[in-house]
Amino acid sequence: xxxxxxxxxxxxxxxxxxxxxxxxxxxxxxxxxxxxxxxxxxxxxxxxxxxxxxxxxxxxxxxxxxxxxxxxxxxxxxxxxxxxxxxxxxxxxxxxxxxxxxxxxxxxxxxxxxxxxxxxxxxxxxxxxxxxxxxxxxxxxxxxxxxxxxxxxxxxxxxxxxxxxxxxxxxxxxx
Numbered sequence: 001x002x003x004x005x006x007x008x009x010x011x012x013x014x015x016x017x018x019x020x021x022x023x024x025x026x027x028x029x030x031x032x033x034x035x036x037x038x039x040x041x042x043x044x045x046x047x048x049x050x051x052x053x054x055x056x057x058x059x060x061x062x063x064x065x066x067x068x069x070x071x072x073x074x075x076x077x078x079x080x081x082x083x084x085x086x087x088x089x090x091x092x093x094x095x096x097x098x099x100x101x102x103x104x105x106x107x108x109x110x111x112x113x114x115x116x117x118x119x120x121x122x123x124x125x126x127x128x129x130x131x132x133x134x135x136x137x138x139x140x141x142x143x144x145x146x147x148x149x150x151x152x153x154x155x156x157x158x159x160x161x162x163x164x165x166x167x168x169x170x171x172x173x174x175x
Contacts, residue, residue, distance in 0.1 A: 060117030073110035
């Protein structure tokens with residue numbers, strides 16, 4: 001088997017990264033979301049963030065063989081800065097939020113190469129903890145890379161939801 005090498009994505013990869021994000025959503029939910037305002041904003045955001053040398057966002061990609069400008073796989077993540085704690089003195093937390101491989105390129109080590117690059121970037125950036133939400137297809141890869149299952153009482157709120165608007169209107173903080 002040929003060793004696959006991932007490279008750090010650049011601003012010129014932004015549209016392909018969002019195309020692969022749609023592939024990821026489709027594989028998770030069975031339905032590909034329609035491009036629109038969300039995808040245009042995501043492309044714009046990546047074009048701003050990817051070129052910054054000390055950015056808190058990075059992506060690692062594998063190009064499609066013989067197809068310049070087209071990506072076969074990606075892993076995108078970011079660094080969240082929080083207050084330090086006994087378990088994480090730096091307060092730097094990594095989060096992987098987009099791992100995708102086009103159907104025709106799966107099971108070739110492309111996602112593993114992208115994840116290895118991203119984890120190396122996190123480590124180089126001082127991050128000691130990395131979190132992700134695993135799909136069924138990616139679960140075994142993440143286990144091989146050293147991720148473990150965690151139990152978390154995570155909660156979230158959509159601030160543009162009716163429940164949040166009602167709570168905020170009543171003067172109650174939603175959190």
